[in-house]
Amino acid sequence: MAGLIRTILLFSACVIHSVHANPLQRIEVSKNVFALIGPMEQRSETNLANNANFGFIVGERGVVLIDSGGTLKGAKAIEAQIRAVTDKPVVLVINTGGQDHRWFGNRYFAEQGIRTLTSEQTLADQQARGDAQMASTSRYTGESWHGTDVMPAKEMVSAVTDISVEGIQLQLIPVGPAHTGGETLVWLPESGVLFSGDVVYMDRMLGVGPQSQHLAWIEAFKVIQQLKPGKIVPGHGQPTDLTGAERDTYRYLRFLRSAVGQLLENGEDMSATSSIDQSAFSYLSVYEQIHARNAQRVFEEMEWE
Numbered sequence: 364m365a366g367l368i369r370t371i372l373l374f375s376a377c378v379i380h381s382v383h384a385n386p387l388q389r390i391e392v393s394k395n396v397f398a399l400i401g402p403m404e405q406r407s408e409t410n411l412a413n414n415a416n417f418g419f420i421v422g423e424r425g426v427v428l429i430d431s432g433g434t435l436k437g438a439k440a441i442e443a444q445i446r447a448v449t450d451k452p453v454v455l456v457i458n459t460g461g462q463d464h465r466w467f468g469n470r471y472f473a474e475q476g477i478r479t480l481t482s483e484q485t486l487a488d489q490q491a492r493g494d495a496q497m498a499s500t501s502r503y504t505g506e507s508w509h510g511t512d513v514m515p516a517k518e519m520v521s522a523v524t525d526i527s528v529e530g531i532q533l534q535l536i537p538v539g540p541a542h543t544g545g546e547t548l549v550w551l552p553e554s555g556v557l558f559s560g561d562v563v564y565m566d567r568m569l570g571v572g573p574q575s576q577h578l579a580w581i582e583a584f585k586v587i588q589q590l591k592p593g594k595i596v597p598g599h600g601q602p603t604d605l606t607g608a609e610r611d612t613y614r615y616l617r618f619l620r621s622a623v624g625q626l627l628e629n630g631e632d633m634s635a636t637s638s639i640d641q642s643a644f645s646y647l648s649v650y651e652q653i654h655a656r657n658a659q660r661v662f663e664e665m666e667w668e
């Protein structure tokens with residue numbers, strides 16, 4: 364009986380744990396290079412707006428963090444993941460994009476004296492859309508928003524930049540607009556790992572939103588093809604290789620462009636986008652919610668080309 368009670372207690376402890384647990388899944392994608400894979404659902408009080416991927420690299424005496432989380436609590440959840448691996452301090456935070464979860468945790472790290480760095484175009488996007496995103500992310504995260512005080516990155520680069528920190532060699536590659544107004548790749552030439560930010564979506568359908576530019580996104584993807592990464596940590600979804608990223612992201616962007624281009628050539632209007640058969644991509648999550656809107660957005664863009 365005692366054994367049974369203990370089993371029940373253990374079981375309920377597990378259930379409680381899973382509700383309040385850090386929802387990030389930690390994967391060592393290469394030696395000392397970690398991906399933190401967030402859930403693909405909408406922002407919520409439980410996921411702390413960490414519904415995206417993050418990463419960190421452990422160097423000689425310090426850690427480089429890629430993207431700082433969607434709330435103060437989200438930043439602390441990321442820090443807890445680092446602490447599960449090493450006691451070394453975070454010495455540099457890099458933001459790959461201007462979307463909330465890429466940078467809303469910046470202040471937490473900056474107040475510890477840690478540098479925050481991104482590219483010029485990503486910084487411009489953070490400044491332009493910060494207020495609007497604060498309004499929506501605070502609504503989605505409810506109580507978990509408490510204490511969040513957003514702060515764009517303090518330092519920026521304007522071109523491809525090599526960085527050497529704590530024995531870690533990395534390259535910041537600004538690729539301009541794609542999913543948002545300015546994305547920044549983080550490339551580790553030694554291990555062949557690329558942190559792509561939102562230039563690559565895996566497992567879930569990418570979103571072509573009002574802030575997106577699909578043609579520039581295709582061009583940004585070509586930069587990744589030239590790097591020939593062995594492993595890609597995407598903005599959302601599981602780590603992959605170039606073939607996987609081409610399948611779930613590049614192929615879809617090109618498909619939309621060609622299908623919408625055909626409609627325009629035939630003199631159709633936007634309502635015709637609903638006739639595009641996108642079912643080859645229905646295996647991607649959130650397909651139902653966003654595929655129609657994606658085609659409309661590409662139509663809007665292409666009308667003006």
Ligand SMILES: [Zn+2]
Binds near residue numbers: 415462561598599
């Ligand atoms: Zn994203």
